[in-house]
Amino acid sequence: xxxVFISYPRRDLEKVRPIHDALRALGLELFFDVExxxxxxxxxPPLIDAAVKRAKAVLGCWNDFALTREWVxxxxxxxxxxxxxxxxxxxxxxxxxxxxxxxxxxxxSLVGFAGEDDHFGWAQTLQALAAKLDQWADAHIDAADAxxxxxxxxxxxxxxxxxxxxxxxRGAVLDAQQPQLSPxxxxxxxxxxxxxxxxxxxxxxxxxxxxxxxxxxxxxxQLEIWRAVDQSDLASVRTFERTLxxxxxxxxxxxxxxxxxxxxxxxxxxxxxxxxxxxAVFRDTLRSGGEGPEMVVIPEGEFMMGSPTDEPERRDxxxxxxxxxxxxxxxxxxxxxxxxxxxxxxxxxSHDMSGGINWFDGKNWRRDAPKSWRxxxxxxxxxxxVVGVSWEDANAFCRWLSDATGAxxxxxxxxxWEYACRGQCSAExxxxxxxxxxxxxxxxANYDGNDAYAGGGGKGVYRKKTVPVDLKEFKANPFKLHxxxxxxxxxxxxxxxxxxxxAPDDGSAWTxxxxxxxxxxxxxxxxGPWNSRxxxxxxxxxxxxxxxLGFRVARTIIPS
Numbered sequence: 194x195x196x197v198f199i200s201y202p203r204r205d206l207e208k209v210r211p212i213h214d215a216l217r218a219l220g221l222e223l224f225f226d227v228e229x230x231x232x233x234x235x236x237x238p239p240l241i242d243a244a245v246k247r248a249k250a251v252l253g254c255w256n257d258f259a260l261t262r263e264w265v266x267x268x269x270x271x272x273x274x275x276x277x278x279x280x281x282x283x284x285x286x287x288x289x290x291x292x293x294x295x296x297x298x299x300x301x302s303l304v305g306f307a308g309e310d311d312h313f314g315w316a317q318t319l320q321a322l323a324a325k326l327d328q329w330a331d332a333h334i335d336a337a338d339a340x341x342x343x344x345x346x347x348x349x350x351x352x353x354x355x356x357x358x359x360x361x362x363r364g365a366v367l368d369a370q371q372p373q374l375s376p377x378x379x380x381x382x383x384x385x386x387x388x389x390x391x392x393x394x395x396x397x398x399x400x401x402x403x404x405x406x407x408x409x410x411x412x413x414x415q416l417e418i419w420r421a422v423d424q425s426d427l428a429s430v431r432t433f434e435r436t437l438x439x440x441x442x443x444x445x446x447x448x449x450x451x452x453x454x455x456x457x458x459x460x461x462x463x464x465x466x467x468x469x470x471x472x473a474v475f476r477d478t479l480r481s482g483g484e485g486p487e488m489v490v491i492p493e494g495e496f497m498m499g500s501p502t503d504e505p506e507r508r509d510x511x512x513x514x515x516x517x518x519x520x521x522x523x524x525x526x527x528x529x530x531x532x533x534x535x536x537x538x539x540x541x542x543s544h545d546m547s548g549g550i551n552w553f554d555g556k557n558w559r560r561d562a563p564k565s566w567r568x569x570x571x572x573x574x575x576x577x578x579v580v581g582v583s584w585e586d587a588n589a590f591c592r593w594l595s596d597a598t599g600a601x602x603x604x605x606x607x608x609x610w611e612y613a614c615r616g617q618c619s620a621e622x623x624x625x626x627x628x629x630x631x632x633x634x635x636x637x638a639n640y641d642g643n644d645a646y647a648g649g650g651g652k653g654v655y656r657k658k659t660v661p662v663d664l665k666e667f668k669a670n671p672f673k674l675h676x677x678x679x680x681x682x683x684x685x686x687x688x689x690x691x692x693x694x695x696a697p698d699d700g701s702a703w704t705x706x707x708x709x710x711x712x713x714x715x716x717x718x719x720x721g722p723w724n725s726r727x728x729x730x731x732x733x734x735x736x737x738x739x740x741x742l743g744f745r746v747a748r749t750i751i752p753s
Contacts, residue, residue: 196345197322198224198248200268202259208283209254211308215315216252219352221345224248245271249342250325252318255300256284260292270294273402276328279321281314297400299375311359319353321404322346328407377405386441390416412439419446427453468750472673474527477598477748481541485598486534488524488748489673491609494618495519498611499693500728501624505648510691511728516620517608519700524748525605525613528662528675529683530590533575535566535582538590541597550581550738553719555657569740571658578662578681578743584711584735587684587744594746604686605747606702607712607730614678614715614727616671626726627678628670633722638667638679644721659718677715678725681743682733685712689732710734717741 197216201209203226213225224244241264245251251272259265272278273295280300301321302314309315323346330342377400384392393416396409415438423429430450438446467473471492476484499514500507539546551558552570564570566581573580582590587604594602605613616628625631626648627638635642635653639660642653659680660667669675686702689710696703710732716725719741723729733742 194222195224195244195248196221196250196326196342198245198251198268198272199254200245200251200265200272201254202262202265204258205254205256205283211306212252212254212281212283212303215308219319219349241268242271246275248272248277249329250277250279250322251275252322253278253280254303255280255282255286257286257290260286260290260295266292266294273298276402276407277325278402279318279325279404281318297376297403299377299400299403299405310356311363313357313360316353316356316360319349319356323349323353324404324407375403375405376400377403381405381409388416388441388445390420412442415439415442424449425453427457468522468524471522474673475524477600479597480599481597483537485594485602486530486746487527488746489527490750491519491523491525491613491672492618493519493522494612495620496612496615496617496622497620497624498608498696498728500626500726504624504626504726504728505646506723506726507728508730510730511693513693514624515693515696515698517612517698517700519609519612521752522750523605523609524750525609525672525674526745526747527669527673529578529681529743529745530587531575531662532566532573532577532579535579535590536575538593542589542593544586544589544593546581546586548738550740552581552740564740566738571740573659574661576661576663577659578676580659580681580740580743581738582684582743583738584684584733586738590744591746601749602746603749604684604702604744606697606700607685607687607714608697608700608702609747610683610685610714610745611727612700613672613674614670616674626728628727629668633678633725636666638676638716638722638725639664639718640679640716640725641719641721646722650722656718678727679716679722680718681715682713682717682731682739682741683715684733684742684744685714687712707732713742 199209199213213223216223245268251268253265253269253272269278269280278298280295280298281303282300283303283306285304301318303318304314306312306315326342326346326349330339330346333339333342377396380396380400384396390413393409393413397406397413400406415436419433419438419442422433427450430446430453434446434450467475468490471490473490474487476487478484495516495518497514498517500511501514538544546566549560550564550566550569551560552564554570564581566579569580591602591604614628615622627633629637632649633646634650639656642655645652662675667676670677688704688706688708689712690696690703690706713731713733714729716729724731
């Protein structure tokens with residue numbers, strides 16, 4: 194298969210010869226009737242027919258005489274219908290004599306070309322041929338042939354660039370070499386700054402077979418791809434930019450990217466401001482869309498961890514009371530993780546929650562029914578705290594949330610949890626059982642109101658289930674945290690230890706100790722008020738899933 198079929202009238206052989214020789218010097222395989230042995234005999238029509246239908250590109254060498262010759266018209270018409278025609282004029286053409294068949298075909302000017310390496314029109318011709326070779330390679334199924342042809346096209350483009358540069362350097366860009374813009378070229382130039390897909394489609398349809406139509410199609414396809422790009426995502430915009438869009442589209446892509454970068458810069462400044470503001474409430478954005486849990490910035494401070502020996506209904510596991518200093522800000526969930534938030538995690542990860550849960554039927558604990566976090570034995574909606582999650586499930590949620598936001602989410606340490614529950618930054622603050630004082634009633638928290646706390650407050654309603662995390666009946670503590678007392682037990686990061694002897698004093702999690710059991714805090718709807726005290730703590734097997742057990746997430750804040 195030849196690279197370029199040269200169509201010209203035999204009379205003008207010597208005028209066209211420089212074109213042939215220049216293309217041959219570039220390593221192209223040519224069909225040129227003299228060297229092909231064509232003599233005008235009976236073999237002429239089938240040979241021409243086969244060659245012009247298989248050539249990767251057809252170069253029409255025109256002047257007024259050529260455009261009157263039947264075979265030049267046939268050859269170029271076939272090439273036009275195949276979309277492989279590159280038309281040139283080696284002598285000036287009177288536009289009024291151009292056959293209607295070729296009226297809309299743009300031409301490269303090779304007027305005066307005698308093989309010079311600085312002829313501007315020659316550079317334009319090489320560029321047009323390169324486009325046709327690329328077009329053939331894109332449609333060819335043989336990978337080796339396609340790659341070789343793409344390499345040929347690249348070589349022609351490099352030569353065209355060099356010719357243009359020499360033409361400019363030597364001042365060889367003469368008026369005679371500057372082609373008059375064809376109607377197709379004028380139409381494409383008129384819309385060069387537009388991003389209207391239909392404008393480019395019009396050029397395609399009106400000027401079929403021209404290099405301008407091919408360029409218009411290329412631009413239209415780029416615009417269609419651009420429309421499908423997520424233009425709110427900087428990474429997607431940058432990826433599209435690497436496809437080298439045409440000039441007007443490149444300007445638009447850079448504009449969108451710059452706007453997104455500025456938006457990201459401002460968002461980062463706001464994020465840093467929020468994270469440096471004590472008690473600021475924020476939500477991190479999920480990379481897949483949506484937002485993470487509402488978080489509160491917990492300030493630095495210190496407190497006395499554990500319960501004093503005179504606190505009613507305390508346990509020895511809350512001793513000895515000791516000073517803990519929280520040196521760095523961190524964030525804690527404004528609410529316990531909700532069933533809706535946990536559902537997003539399960540859907541995104543297909544996390545295995547099979548196996549049932551421990552649930553309470555009002556009299557006894559049971560596992561003889563298919564209860565789960567979706568159906569814990571009482572009615573919930575997506576604003577209720579999730580229950581029936583193990584310590585391992587809670588940590589899996591934190592890992593997913595970290596990946597989904599790019600921030601470091603985790604379970605709070607036991608010390609962080611108690612510090613946040615008390616809502617005080619000073620160790621000199623009264624160490625009361627509840628953040629509001631020494632007494633508790635079911636109007637202040639959700640627990641089994643059939644029992645009264647020994648420190649005061651009396652009995653009350655027993656709701657027998659969880660309540661929504663944002664129930665307005667229960668006030669937030671001074672750190673803006675809701676329901677730190679009651680509703681659901683909340684897992685902490687720490688391993689279980691029977692006392693605080695040897696516990697960290699910097700707020701970090703105590704990971705040594707009972708490796709199969711973890712700390713849970715806050716009490717729940719199912720138990721009496723003594724478990725809901727700020728210092729109250731129990732252990733639980735890390736694998737247990739219970740209808741009274743959920744969690745709240747913490748987030749590390751890196752000091753700015």
